[in-house]
Amino acid sequence: MRFSPGWSRLRPDGGASGAEAHFRALESLYAAAPINTLFESKLEIVEEGFARIRFDVDRHVFHAAGAAHGTLYFKMLDDAAFYACNSMVSDRFLLTTAFNLLFTRPLKGGSVVAEGRWASGRRRVMVADARLIDSDGEEAARGTGTFMRSHIPLASLPGYRS
Numbered sequence: 001m002r003f004s005p006g007w008s009r010l011r012p013d014g015g016a017s018g019a020e021a022h023f024r025a026l027e028s029l030y031a032a033a034p035i036n037t038l039f040e041s042k043l044e045i046v047e048e049g050f051a052r053i054r055f056d057v058d059r060h061v062f063h064a065a066g067a068a069h070g071t072l073y074f075k076m077l078d079d080a081a082f083y084a085c086n087s088m089v090s091d092r093f094l095l096t097t098a099f100n101l102l103f104t105r106p107l108k109g110g111s112v113v114a115e116g117r118w119a120s121g122r123r124r125v126m127v128a129d130a131r132l133i134d135s136d137g138e139e140a141a142r143g144t145g146t147f148m149r150s151h152i153p154l155a156s157l158p159g160y161r162s
Contacts, residue, residue, distance in 0.1 A: 019087075022090050023087060024045075025154070025160045025161050026083055026087060026160070027043050027045060028159050028160065028161045029157055030043040030079070030083065031159065032158060032159025035075070039055065039061075039072065041053050041054065041076065041079075042054050042055070043079070045083060045084075045087045047087075048087050048118075049084055049087060049088055049117060049128075050087070050115070050116070050118070051080050051083035051084040052080065052113060052115050052116075053079055053083075053114040053116075054111065055076060055111075055112055056112070057107045057108070057109050057112055059109075067108050068107035068108070070101075072107070073101060073107070073132060074099065074101055074143075076112070076114035076130075077114055077116070077131070077132060077142070078099050078130070079114065080115055081099070081117075081129065081130040081143065081144070081145040082096060082116070082145065082147055084116035084118045084128045084130070085126040085127075086154075087118075088118060090154070091153060091155075092149045092150055092152060092154060093150050093152040093157060094126070095148055095149075095150045096145055096147055097147065097148050098145065098146045099143055099144070099145040099146075100143055100144050100145075101141060101142075101143040102141060102143065103141050104141055105138060105140045105141075107132070107134060107140050112132055112133065112140070113132070113133045114132050115131055116128050116129070116130040117129055117130070119144070124148055126146070126147045126148070127145070127146050128145055128147065129142065129143070130144075130145070131143075
């Protein structure tokens with residue numbers, strides 16, 4: 001489902017409705033995911049088709065050579081791309097079907113932003129690009145994922161509060 005600009009309005013009581021409510025519910029779902037106790041981060045869905053995740057890199061995610069393990073790169077890029085796409089789907093949870101990742105520089109510490117942006121597809125399969133930007137403003141990695149609708153209703157998931 002694609003939201004029209006009118007979906008972004010506030011309810012008379014000041015609460016979000018339509019797309020804004022969906023975005024906040026997805027942010028809540030992300031925060032409630034048990035994996036995020038291992039990878040402290042904050043999701044922000046900026047607009048339909050665009051998601052941003054902020055996180056810090058420190059020693060607890062380093063591999064033996066003193067930089068962030070690839071697990072962190074994948075998780076944050078996949079999540080940013082995934083939520084960019086799921087921001088456009090209001091009824092079903094998406095599933096990652098493939099993800100390609102390109103490492104461009106090591107992350108050795110500091111604040112990092114993962115940005116995901118929908119690229120194509122609307123019906124069965126959606127594609128999104130994502131990138132990691134380090135505290136110097138340099139790209140550390142990029143990736144492209146494909147996502148498909150599951151049979152899992154978003155409303156049935158703990159944490160999704162619209």
